[in-house]
Amino acid sequence: MNDVASKVATLMEAMPYLKKYAGKVIVIKYGGNAMINEELKAAVLQDVVMLKLLGMKPVLSHGGGPGINKMLEKLDIPVQFINGLRYTSADIISVVEAVLIGQVNSELVGRINAIGGEAVGLSGISANIYKCVQRSEELGFVGDIVEVNAAPVQALLDAGYIPVVAPVGTDGNGQSFNINGDTAAGKLASALGAEKLMLLTDIEGLCNDIKIRDVISYLNIADVQGLKDQGTIAGGMIPKVDCCVQTIEEGVTNVHIIDGRKPHSILYEAFTNEGIGTTVGKDQPSVGIKWNK
Amino acid sequence: MNDVASKVATLMEAMPYLKKYAGKVIVIKYGGNAMINEELKAAVLQDVVMLKLLGMKPVLSHGGGPGINKMLEKLDIPVQFINGLRYTSADIISVVEAVLIGQVNSELVGRINAIGGEAVGLSGISANIYKCVQRSEELGFVGDIVEVNAAPVQALLDAGYIPVVAPVGTDGNGQSFNINGDTAAGKLASALGAEKLMLLTDIEGLCNDIKIRDVISYLNIADVQGLKDQGTIAGGMIPKVDCCVQTIEEGVTNVHIIDGRKPHSILYEAFTNEGIGTTVGKDQPSVGIKWNK
C-alpha cells in the first residue's frame, strides 16, 4: 500500500496546478535535442497528450531538427552565409517547407495520434497564421512576423484537437518565409492568450554560471537588462531571453525555459511543486540571481 | 530525478483512465467508517475534488453517519423496532432531516469548498429528486423511491458544481421520507446516466471467505444468484449486491464496492491499473470467484 500512498501523493500534488491551468492554452516550443533522441521525443509527445487529458489546451509549435540540413546536403543545394546568417534561396525555402511541413510536422502529428491524442498539423501559411515581411533582400526568404492570425488554431482547439504548428511564414501573396521558431511560438502564444509558453531547450535553464549550472529559478523581466549588462545573459541566450520578454509583455503570464534533455520535463514543470528550469514573468521578484556586486 | 520518474510514471499510468472517464458522471456513495474517521473524511473529499479537477463530474451521495442516533438520544426520542426494522415516527423523520440535510450535508459542502472544490448541497426533497411511496404503514415514514428527477443535479453539474446529495425522499406532497442510502445513490447514478457508482464500504470488497479476505475482483451480475445460493453473498451483503445489480441493469457501466477504510481508495480505484475492491458489471466474466463445486 506504500505505492498507493505515493501514487496518490503525486496526484494530490498536481491538484492545485490542475485547478490553475484548467482550460488554459499552453504553447510548447519543441526543438533541440528533444527532437533527436527517440526516448525524449516519445516523452515530449506523451506529455503533450497528458496536458490535453488533464484539461489544458496544449499547442505544439515545433522547430526543424536536423532534417533540413540533411536534405539540403542530399540535394546538393549550396548553403551561403551572409554576415554569419544563412541565406534562404528559393530552393532552400522549398526544402524548408518539404522538411518542416511535409516531414517533421507529419511525423509529430502521426505519433501524437498513435498514443491517443488527436493532433492536426498546420503551417503558418494556412490562413496567414504567420504573416511576414522580408527581413532584408540579402538574406533571401527570411521573414519577420508582423501579424499572427490565431483563429484557425483556436478553431481547432475549440473542436478538441491538439494543433501542431510548423514555423513557416507567408507574405500573404503566396511567398513562404523561413522564420525563427522561438519567436513564432512566442507570438502564437500571445495571440492565443496562452497561459504559458514552455521553451524546450538544451540547457537546464538560465544559469548564473553555466559551468556550475546554478539555475535562476524565477526571472523577472525587469532584471533582464542588468543580467545582460553583467554578461549573465549572453550569446545565444540573448535572442531566447528577448523572445521571453516580448512574450511576457504581450500578455502571456509565464514563459518557462526548461531542459528538453530530461524526459517528461514538461509534465514535471507543470504539475509539481519544485518545477524545473527558469520561469520568466513579471509578477514576482527574481529568485536565484547572483549579481556581480 | 528518481522521484521525477516515479511521479511522471503515476501520471502516465492515469492517462488511459483520464481519457476514458473525461466528462463522465461518477456517483460516490459515501458512508460507513469513512464518515467517522477524520483522516479518511479528508481523503474522501480530496478525492472527490480531484475527480472534478481531472475532468470528471463527481456527485457525492452521502449517508447518515452516527449523528442521527446521537441526536435522537439527546432529544430523548424513543426508538422502536418492528420486525427488526426501525420505525420512523414524525419526530424521527424531523431529526433525520435536521442531521442529514442540516448538519452532515452542510459539513461536507463546507469542507469541499474549503479545499477548493465548488460544492452545492441538496436533499432528495428538492424538485422531488427522490419521489417515494411509503413502504408500509407500520414502518412510519420509510419510503421506497419510485421516481428520480435528476434534472436539478444535472443543472448543477452543468454549471460546474459538485452536487452533494442527502438521502431524504418525499412523496411530492410535502411529507419527507427516510430512504436507503445505497439505493438512492444507485438510482441517482442511473438517472444521471453515470459511468460508474462507487460504494464506499467497510469491507475490502466482496469476499469468497471474509476471514481470509480473498476479494472477488470482478463480479458479473449473472453470477449473483449462484453466489447467493452457495452462501457467499449473505446477510448485509445481500441488499448491497442487489443494489449493485439493479444499478447495472438500469444502465450504469460499473459499480465498485471499495474499501472506505483505506485513504484515497476512490482515486486509487479510478486511476491505477490494479484497481481495488470488487467491480460489478455485466460485460466481462467474473474474476476471482471460488465456486463450492
Next chain:
Amino acid sequence: MNDVASKVATLMEAMPYLKKYAGKVIVIKYGGNAMINEELKAAVLQDVVMLKLLGMKPVLSHGGGPGINKMLEKLDIPVQFINGLRYTSADIISVVEAVLIGQVNSELVGRINAIGGEAVGLSGISANIYKCVQRSEELGFVGDIVEVNAAPVQALLDAGYIPVVAPVGTDGNGQSFNINGDTAAGKLASALGAEKLMLLTDIEGLCNDIKIRDVISYLNIADVQGLKDQGTIAGGMIPKVDCCVQTIEEGVTNVHIIDGRKPHSILYEAFTNEGIGTTVGKDQPSVGIKWNK
C-alpha cells in the same frame, strides 16, 4: 356574468405589472408571523408559486421561525447574551444548521413542490453563497457577509426552479456562521440584480404613528436620516430600514416592507394598483410622511 366581469377585471388590473416584471428576479424575505400561522404559510407559498407561473423569477429567502429556540431548549443548550446579543457557540451554530437548513428549508421546499412549484433548497454555505467574516470573537459564530456568490442561485433560476435559500453563512474554510436574515436577503437580491425585494414583516409598513397605523406608502431613501432624527424610524425598524437603504443603493429598484400577517400580501402588492405597505426606493418623492415641523 358579473363574476366573469370581476374576474376579468382582476386579470386586466394585473396586466401592466405582468409586463413590467416579466422575467425579473423577485426576492422574498420570509419571516415573522407568516412563518408560524398555517394559513399564512400556505398563502405565502402559493404567492411564490404564482409569481413563477406569471413569468417572474421568485427566490424565497427565509428566516428561522421559532424552531431554533425550541430545539435549543429540548437539547438543554444554554443561551448566553453578550450586551444583549445572543452568543453563538459551536453547539448553537450546529442547531441553527439543523433547524434552518434541515427542517425549515426542507419544509418550505416540500410544500412549494406539493402545490405545483419546483423548488430547490440551498443554504448560504453552498459554493460560498454567503461568504462571511466573524463579527467579533465574543459573539462566537456570528458572521457578517462580505461577498455573495449568486451564481448557483442564478443557475437554478435559469433551469426554471424556485430557489429557497437558508440564511447560514460560511467563512469558506468549513466554518458556518449565523447571519442576519434581512441582510442576507438584501445582499442576495442585489447580487442577483433583482427587480425587487419584498420583506414580509409583522407590521403594516413603516408608520408615522404606530398607534394609528398611518403607513408611509413610498419612502425615498433620502428621507431616512430625517425620519431617524425625528424618531419615526426607531428601535427594531432601524436595522430593517438600513437594510432597505443598502439594498436600494446596491441597485435593486424597490424594497417593499409588507404585512406578512395578511394573506396573499405578496400577490396583492405585486399585481394591484393599490399596493400595500411601504415601498422604499430612490426614484420618486416620499408619499405619506408626516414631518414634525
Next chain:
Amino acid sequence: MNDVASKVATLMEAMPYLKKYAGKVIVIKYGGNAMINEELKAAVLQDVVMLKLLGMKPVLSHGGGPGINKMLEKLDIPVQFINGLRYTSADIISVVEAVLIGQVNSELVGRINAIGGEAVGLSGISANIYKCVQRSEELGFVGDIVEVNAAPVQALLDAGYIPVVAPVGTDGNGQSFNINGDTAAGKLASALGAEKLMLLTDIEGLCNDIKIRDVISYLNIADVQGLKDQGTIAGGMIPKVDCCVQTIEEGVTNVHIIDGRKPHSILYEAFTNEGIGTTVGKDQPSVGIKWNK
C-alpha cells in the same frame, strides 16, 4: 380586504391554467360580431395581449368583417353568385387584399400595439404561408389551402411578437386567393403545433337546441357524425364543426367554439374553471349532448 381576497382568488383560480399553457401556442380565430362592436373589439385585443403577458404565445387569425362588402359597393364592383357562392373576380380579390391586409390587419396590429402588445401583421401570401389551389374555375380566385408554411409565423413568435395573420392565400406564382377564415386558422394552428384553437363565433357554443341555448360543453369528435345525423349539427355549423374535427385530427389538443359576443370570453375560457362555450376534442367523452333516442 374583501376585494383583496376576491382578486387573489381569481389569480389563484388561474394558476393551474397558467402552468398548463405556459409557452404554448394559442391560435384565435377572430370574426363575427366581435369585429364590429367597439367594446368587444377592445376586449378581444386586451385578451390577446393578456395571453402573451401570461406566458402563452397567441396568434390572431382574423376574418374580414363588413369592410369588404362596403368597399365593393363604394367601388361599384358587381357581385355575382354561382350556386349560392360568391364569384371572386380579379377586381374582387384586389379589394379583398386592400381591405383584409391593408385595413383590417393594420387596424388590429395598431390597436394591439397601442395597448402594450407587440404585434406584427402578415398575410398568407408572405413566404407562401397559405399555399392554395383554385377551387374551381367558375368561382374565380377562391383557393383551397394545400400547404401551410408556418415558419415565418414561428420566427415572429420566437422573437416575442404577436403575429396577426390575414386570411389571403397564394398559388406561389403571384396570384392571390380568397380563402375560408376558419379553415385557415385551423390549418395554421396545426402547422404551428398549437395547444388550442379558439373560434370566436356569434353563438354561445354548439347547442342541442338553439332556442333554449343548451350548450354541449365538450364534444368528442367521435360524436360528430351522430349529431349530424340527428340534425343537431346543421346548416352553417357543419363547416365550422368540420373545421374543428380536421384541426383536432391534425394534432391540436382542443378547439373551443366560444361566444365572441361576450366581452373577454377568451380570457374566461382560458383561465377559469367553468370555461365557456363548446370544447371540441378527442380525449374525453362528450358532455351535454342530448341524443334523440
Next chain:
Amino acid sequence: MNDVASKVATLMEAMPYLKKYAGKVIVIKYGGNAMINEELKAAVLQDVVMLKLLGMKPVLSHGGGPGINKMLEKLDIPVQFINGLRYTSADIISVVEAVLIGQVNSELVGRINAIGGEAVGLSGISANIYKCVQRSEELGFVGDIVEVNAAPVQALLDAGYIPVVAPVGTDGNGQSFNINGDTAAGKLASALGAEKLMLLTDIEGLCNDIKIRDVISYLNIADVQGLKDQGTIAGGMIPKVDCCVQTIEEGVTNVHIIDGRKPHSILYEAFTNEGIGTTVGKDQPSVGIKWNK
C-alpha cells in the same frame, strides 16, 4: 468557348463585391417608373432575389406607385392641397393603407416568391417599426418618423427572409400616418446598420447639367451645400439628396442614386466595376462635379 470566357469573366468581376458585401444588409428604395413598367418591375425583383442568393441581405422598401391616386379617384375621395402639399384625411390614410399594404406590398411579395425568393411583407405599423409624430394639424395624417424599431425586420432577415416594407407609419396609439418613402427607407437602412441604401429613381443620377446628363459619379456629402448654392442640387433633388446625407450621417456607408428606368441597374451597380448613377458617401473625394468657378 468565347461565351464561357465572357460568362466567367463576369463572375470574376463580381468576386471582390461578393466578398465585400457578404452578409451585409442592402436596403433598396423602390419607386418611380420601375414600379409601373412591367419589364422593369420583373428586373428589380429578380435583382433583389439575386442579391439574396449571392449572400447579401436585401430589404425592399417600396413606395406607392400610381395605385393610391387611382383608388382615391374611383372612390370619389376629394383631394385637397395645403400650400402645395396634399392633405391626408382619415379617408385618405385608409386608402393609403389599402393600396400600399394591401395591394402593392402583397403584389411585390407574391412576385418575389414566384421567382424563388422568400419574401415576407410588413408595414411600418407592425411593432411600431416607423413611430411617427404628426407633422402639423393642417396636413392631417402626415407623419414624421421619430423612432425606428428595426427588430422585426432584423428577425425576418435572420430567419432568411426578404422583408418587403410598406411606408406607413404609426403614432403607437393605433393611428396610422402617411410618411415619405425615401426618408423611411433611409431611416430603416441606418437602424438596420445597412451597408448601403439604393434609391431607384427616374434619373440617371445627380447631374451637373440635366440636359446633357453628365452624372456626378461620387458625391462626398461635404460638397452638398456648395452644389445647392450653385443650383446644381435644386427642386425635387433637394429632399432626395438631404435624405442621402442624413442616411450617411447615421452610419450607412453609401447611398446610391441609380436609374430605375434601366433594367437590372441594382445588380449592375452592385457587381460591376463601372457602377452606375451617383454614389453618395463621406469617405472619398467627390468625382465628376463641375464647379461654376
Next chain:
Amino acid sequence: MNDVASKVATLMEAMPYLKKYAGKVIVIKYGGNAMINEELKAAVLQDVVMLKLLGMKPVLSHGGGPGINKMLEKLDIPVQFINGLRYTSADIISVVEAVLIGQVNSELVGRINAIGGEAVGLSGISANIYKCVQRSEELGFVGDIVEVNAAPVQALLDAGYIPVVAPVGTDGNGQSFNINGDTAAGKLASALGAEKLMLLTDIEGLCNDIKIRDVISYLNIADVQGLKDQGTIAGGMIPKVDCCVQTIEEGVTNVHIIDGRKPHSILYEAFTNEGIGTTVGKDQPSVGIKWNK
C-alpha cells in the same frame, strides 16, 4: 449597355444554381494538367475562391503533380515496379510527404490566400482523416482507406475556411501511406455529405469515342457495367469511373468528370445551363450513350 445586359444575363443564369448549392459542400479533386499549367492553376484556384464567395463550401483535394518524381530523381531514390505498380519504400513515402504536404499543399494554400480566400492546409494524417490498411506487403507503404474522419475538415468549413487536403494516409500508429487521390477525394466527399465531387481530368469527359470526343453528358451508374462490357469504359477510365460509382453509392448526389485543361471549367459546370463534361449520378437516365447495338 449591351455589355450590361450580357453581364446581368450571366448572373441571372447562375441564379438557380446559387439557390440549389447554397451552403453545400463541393469537393474538388484537383490533378493532372491543371496542376502544371500556370494559367490553369490560377483559374482553378479562382474558381474555388469564387465557389466560397457564392455561398458554397468548397474543399480542395489535390493530387501530386510532377513534383514527387522530380524529387525522387534529384535524391537518386530508385523506383521499383511490382507487376506494373510502383513500390513505396520508406524513403519514397518520406518524399511523398515532403512534396505533397510540404510543397504542393503549401503552394495551393498560399495562392488561395493570395487571391482573397482563407485556406487551411491539412493532410490525411491529421486526426486520422484517412485511416488506412496496407494494401499488400510487396507494394510497401501503399494504403487503402478504411475509415474517413471528416470532423477536422468539417470544423474548418464551419469556421469559414477552405480546407486544402493532401492525399496522404495513416495507419493510426504513426506510419504514413501513399493513397489514391481520386479515391481519397471521393471518400472525403461522402464522409462530408458533399453535394458534389468534381474530378478535374485531362479529358473532356467520358466519351463514346475518344477520337471524336463525343462526350456522354449524363451517366447513370446503372449503365456502367454495360459500358464496360462494350469497351466504352476501359483502361485508365475504369478506376476513375469505379470511384465515381462508389462515391454516388455512398450518398454524394453527383460526380462531375470535367476537363481540367479548360480554364474555369469548375465555375462553368457549376453555374451555367450547358454544364461541361460528364455528370455521373443515379437519379436520371443516361444522356448521350451510344450503345453498340
